[in-house]
Amino acid sequence: MSETSTTASVDGEAAAVPGAKSPTPVPPGGAPVRGRRSPGWTAGLDVGGTKVLATVLDPDGAAHGTVRVPTVRGPEGVVASAARAVHDAARQAGVAVRDLEGSGSACRASSTPPTAR
Secondary structure, eight states, X not given: OOOEEEEEOTTSOEEEXXXXXXXXXXXXXXXXXXXXXXXXXXXXXXXXXXXXXXXXXXXXXXXXXXXXXXXXXXXXXXXXXXXXXXHHHHHHHTOOGGGOOEEEEEEOOOSSOOOOO
16 A cells, blocks of 8 residues: 655646655644744755855745845855845845844755865
8 A cells, every 4th residue: 555645746736646655734834843933034045056046035935035146166155155145135025134033055066076185
């Protein structure tokens, strides 16, 4: 007997996923956090090799500020690019960075392995 679950497709339609476990129901206002309420304003960050994309979301998950900036090379450059993107997206959303209660990020993995010495 196989289990099925539903997931949203790219176009927003629900689709059955054979063999997938049923997801935990999510209460209104966001995902449950053990012992805490759902986060308020949050920032999402996508750090890539050529750009950094930041989005600021309200407590209901609606986007209010989205900014794309070029990725500056090197560790300090990547961090500076990410910080700039979050600050600019928060400003665009009308929210102070200090009022952001959460964040999520995705970072590009190196496509070339380090060389042995």
